[in-house]
Amino acid sequence: MYSEKVMDHFEHPRNVGEIENASGVGTVGNAKCGDIMRIYLDIDENQIIRDVKFKTFGCGAAVATSSMATELVKGKSVQQAMQVTNRAVMEALDGLPPVKVHCSLLAEEAIHAALWDYAEKNGIQIEGLKRPKTDIHEGEEE
Amino acid sequence: MYSEKVMDHFEHPRNVGEIENASGVGTVGNAKCGDIMRIYLDIDENQIIRDVKFKTFGCGAAVATSSMATELVKGKSVQQAMQVTNRAVMEALDGLPPVKVHCSLLAEEAIHAALWDYAEKNGIQIEGLKRPKTDIHEGEEE
Amino acid sequence: MEEKKCIYLDNAATTKTAPEAVEAMLPYFSTWYGNPSSIYSLAAESKKAVTKARETLAGILGAEANEIYFTAGGSEADNWAIKATAEAYADKGKHIITSKIEHHAVLHTCDYLAKRGYEITYVDVDEDGIIKFEDLKRAIRPDTILISVMTANNEIGSLQPIREIGKLAKEHGILFHTDAVQAFGHIPIEVNECHIDMLSASGHKFNGPKGIGFLYIRKGVKIRSFLHGGAQERSRRAGTENVPGIVGMGCAAELAERTMQERAEKERELSGYLIERMEKEIPYCRLNGDRNKRLPNNVNFSFQFVEGESLLIMLDRKGICASSGSACTSGSLDPSHVLLAIGLPHEIAHGSLRLTVSHENTIEEMDETVDAIKEIVKRLRDMSPLYEDFIKKEGKEDVQ
């Protein structure tokens, strides 16, 4: 069902954990749908992501996309992190089953939510960043 | 599907053939339904069935019931022959599959038809004998 | 019962499951028995096997794998195709066209719909059992939603002009379903060339196991589920997959495809030999079905003055397995609707015999069969009042 990359990131997730006094924290998803992701960012004064951690409640794909997303933004600038799309996460994982594509969207949203928190706390604006939905599944119901 | 008795009478039918100048001949059934039986009777002056022959176009059960019916009436008086019911034929054959019960009725009718012919030719009446239907399936259609 | 020698000539009723197919099935009973819907690795094996079979079947038809839906056999495929189409397209119309010589799985399904407000046109066939194409054309109406005509008839083997029918249906924007239960695995079929929208097949008719078949449904055809429940078969046909059955059918299909040409040649040789000897040596008999446009393995004769069941039983006593019309209708008193449709009178239809050979038969078996039939037909005629009348009336000599 899952690619080897997904299985690897699921079984050995990178960057699991919390960051105390993080520069930004974002939580997206909801338990009703079975996926919640939280991302902690530690960003230095040059807007470089020094460290990143995540916690995820969800399926294998949710864990793997969180793990991959953190890898993709770690050490990058805030602007570079903004370029990490769900597509990039999926590609880095060698693809996801169609029913699991929403997990990669969630990972993108989680990064954005954490960046938003960082921007708000520091009173800055990040180009292209929109206020995150508190629940990314909002407005998606039929 | 068939009892051993039926198979025996089907494979080795007794009394197959014709009787020239028979005392009575009866033909029943129709080709449309796939069964035709013809019975020839040779009846002596004491109303004893001296000989009997049959020809049948039909399934295994039709052949076997014809054969058994001829055996049951052979050597009997006309009155005794009147007692040979389809039930008696079936019992003598150790039964028939439900879809084949009509064959035993046909055999009874064939005997009756031959007796009727005999009675007509000789201007006598046989107790309990009714004019045979020319086609026993007449009036049976839904 | 002891395994005794028998000459099996009823391959249209069912075939021997190929030992290769049985072999292929075996691991999926007690080793890789996982439910393909489960997510653990054990189940991945059965899922993979199902996918492989689906691809094999699709490949043979020139279709996509996701256009193949597994069913419990040909009857379910026919019921599904017709009932679900009728329902899905009811707002377009309620008229369905089929032929008079379809299998009961199609005819009785159409009868069922006829009682529920649908109108069915049963198109005639000619004396060779081939649909009257002009009649079919004329039957088309603006509210016609489906044409269902079989690829090959199960009793007399006649091949229907499905390519022309498919073209016609397409031109009129009407769906085309074909019951290819007798044809799949025996003659080449290409769903795109023939514009087939739905096609039914059944494993046990081409040396696969019984109880498994499939319905091909062209992408884009709006069709409802027939069995509701789990999400199997892309939510269109519920029920835990019959993994061993699917694997067995896939293996048999692959085998059938690979050996089709040589099998057909062998079958044509055998059936041709049967036809030739019977026509030459048995008087008052008639070959039913088209002499050329027929399944390679099919031989169907009517013998005047003789009833079919008697013939069958006597053949069985000689170890020869044959059939008189469709296997499904045995037990019924009516003669086959197919033989009546090609214009045989009832009594002749009652005296019909179907022999369907396989490539495993031999010429020696054919000789044995013809000799047996000759002897039995003579014996039955000798006790037939119809034959007696015929000889007397015609003043003919007994030519038997």
Added chain:
Amino acid sequence: MEEKKCIYLDNAATTKTAPEAVEAMLPYFSTWYGNPSSIYSLAAESKKAVTKARETLAGILGAEANEIYFTAGGSEADNWAIKATAEAYADKGKHIITSKIEHHAVLHTCDYLAKRGYEITYVDVDEDGIIKFEDLKRAIRPDTILISVMTANNEIGSLQPIREIGKLAKEHGILFHTDAVQAFGHIPIEVNECHIDMLSASGHKFNGPKGIGFLYIRKGVKIRSFLHGGAQERSRRAGTENVPGIVGMGCAAELAERTMQERAEKERELSGYLIERMEKEIPYCRLNGDRNKRLPNNVNFSFQFVEGESLLIMLDRKGICASSGSACTSGSLDPSHVLLAIGLPHEIAHGSLRLTVSHENTIEEMDETVDAIKEIVKRLRDMSPLYEDFIKKEGKEDVQ
């Protein structure tokens, strides 16, 4: 794929076909392959085998052989029972009662009917997953034609009061159908004692093959055909009989019946041990389903703060095959309708695990399984934001 050691704990999804059943099937593929509808001796063997299986199944239920109708599985049996009854009794009424925890084969069939003018009442269950009998009683109306309540639930194993339901239905002159797919072969069922009019079962749930099942229909029940065509199954279910499947299911049923008591005892021992250790050793977990009125082989737990699929995949990596809700619903994003019906909040329902043992499992395997679950649950909680919040909010210590 190599055959590797695995602890199979998903016997509610499907079971290993018993080697005895496979053995029994084998001759019917390539030796006695005749079509049971044919009249020659070769076919008599397959007919006999089908009859024997029918008698075995009937005997187990206390039914008559001619009340057993073979189908392609549990889903077809459920679809047939409900759709055909709905049609046959439509003039009496169009109201059907079922429960909220039926299998999708029943629920989706009811949904289908609901869209076609039938009214369906879905009766609630209590927190143990047992139907609220008083609610069921109150749901009965003059136009109620059918009550369909399963014998045992496939996810949480809860046994329904079918004896009482049967009595109630009979008193009101309403037909009673029960989906016994999970129960048949596992617990005793007697159709007369329980006033069951129709009962569905599926071979692969009791160590028979996949792709074969049956519907028991009490004599006198007016029911229509579902698959139209040939005259098989007393003209009620068309299609060439799946002879090997029928034989395999018959053999498995006989085996299941004969060993039922000892198997159930062994299963109860194993499942009881699992439940005991898990409840004792894993915090924030909950046993779903009734503690006593449950299938002997069923264990269903919810683990707070943990998502089911992750748990399953990690168990699979350790060679343990389990399930999270019904096998059929995996792939879906919604948590199981059964777990929601017993009142679990969504996030808890998402964290459920079903372990269904067989008598072939061992206590050592149970230990290995609990150890694995403990470790995995801890790992998943450590990366769960829900658990993080819970610990922080409650000011609790991590008790894992």
